[in-house]
Amino acid sequence: MRLKDDNDEEEGPKTMSHCSIGHLQPEKSFVIVGYALTSKKVESFLKPKLEGLARNKGILFVAIDQNRPLSDQGPFDIVLHKLTGKEWRQILEEYRRTHPEVTVLDPPDAIQHLHNRQSMLQCVADMNLSDTYGKVGVPRQLVIKRDSSSIPDAVTKAGLILPLVAKPLVADGSAKSHELSLAYDEYSLQKLEPPLVLQEFVNHGGVLFKVYIVGEAIKVVRRFSLPDVTKRELSKNAGVFRFPRVSCAAASADDADLDPSVAELPPRPLLERLAKELRRRLVVF
Numbered sequence: 001m002r003l004k005d006d007n008d009e010e011e012g013p014k015t016m017s018h019c020s021i022g023h024l025q026p027e028k029s030f031v032i033v034g035y036a037l038t039s040k041k042v043e044s045f046l047k048p049k050l051e052g053l054a055r056n057k058g059i060l061f062v063a064i065d066q067n068r069p070l071s072d073q074g075p076f077d078i079v080l081h082k083l084t085g086k087e088w089r090q091i092l093e094e095y096r097r098t099h100p101e102v103t104v105l106d107p108p109d110a111i112q113h114l115h116n117r118q119s120m121l122q123c124v125a126d127m128n129l130s131d132t133y134g135k136v137g138v139p140r141q142l143v144i145k146r147d148s149s150s151i152p153d154a155v156t157k158a159g160l161i162l163p164l165v166a167k168p169l170v171a172d173g174s175a176k177s178h179e180l181s182l183a184y185d186e187y188s189l190q191k192l193e194p195p196l197v198l199q200e201f202v203n204h205g206g207v208l209f210k211v212y213i214v215g216e217a218i219k220v221v222r223r224f225s226l227p228d229v230t231k232r233e234l235s236k237n238a239g240v241f242r243f244p245r246v247s248c249a250a251a252s253a254d255d256a257d258l259d260p261s262v263a264e265l266p267p268r269p270l271l272e273r274l275a276k277e278l279r280r281r282l283v284v285f
């Protein structure tokens, strides 16, 4: 695709003949992905290796200038974004209205649904997905909107079983949204700062699977996770403890020597069914 320039009278065929982006192969069709990401996200996600791999597969990443009208940029085949704020959402909604041919990953309303750890999981709970390959569920959880002094009574009333994982209710990609704590006793829960969600801790052998889904593509990776909490540890410990991002990319367990019962990947047919249901219910790619 030739990117528009001043003397471009009409959009030529999707060939890279007069492109202003480096020295690319002539006469090669590209899918143009316009991206709007924070500088932190560009650094952590858009590595040169990824850009090179994408280019070899005919995909070109082009930065969206957030200081210029989106419609004056491109043309794009896809807009990939991870920005927050009402203004950006309005810009994107207007762009979607005037550019129905462009795939926006993902529609702002759908993402809003995922910015909350209650609504994010509600669609999984509603799915009630269970078949011969397995069952998909969510930990029992309780949302605390305000008044931390009410937490112990609320936990007792809900019948949640300790230990509990405390997570900010808002999951907007901010550093604060990743500040998680592990609570061993109810009384200490009063130290937490609502709004938050309290989830029962689910022992899972210290390994978790991160499943990445784009369209029909599913990629599963193993990551180290919080270790199991035994009843003995629970009886000996008290308090609330902040823990780091234990399952980040650096905590890969793909090549670790693990017990097969812990390392066995989830059945592919179950993941495919889950992915299909999530995409349908969440209206995301």
Ligand SMILES: Nc1ncnc2c1ncn2[C@@H]1O[C@H](COP(=O)(O)OP(=O)(O)OP(=O)(O)O)[C@@H](O)[C@H]1O
Residues within 6 Å of the ligand: 139, 165, 167, 171, 177, 178, 179, 180, 199, 200, 201, 202, 203, 208, 224, 225, 226, 245, 246, 247, 248
């Ligand atoms: N209910 C739970 N039971 C046991 N461990 C849990 C539970 N919830 C979270 N964890 C542990 O906490 C880690 C982070 O949890 P979660 O993925 O919900 O937070 P996050 O901030 O979204 O993480 P990420 O860094 O992937 O964005 C998980 O990798 C897992 O180790």
Ligand SMILES: O=P(O)(O)O[C@H]1[C@H](O)[C@H](O)[C@H](OP(=O)(O)O)[C@@H](OP(=O)(O)O)[C@@H]1O
Residues within 6 Å of the ligand: 040, 041, 044, 082, 172, 173, 174, 210, 247, 248, 249
């Ligand atoms: O294990 P990964 O690297 O996939 O974890 C991601 C995580 O899934 C989220 O995408 C995080 O993005 P935010 O929610 O916007 O924070 C990523 O955080 P980042 O700070 O590394 O971009 C995690 O890496």
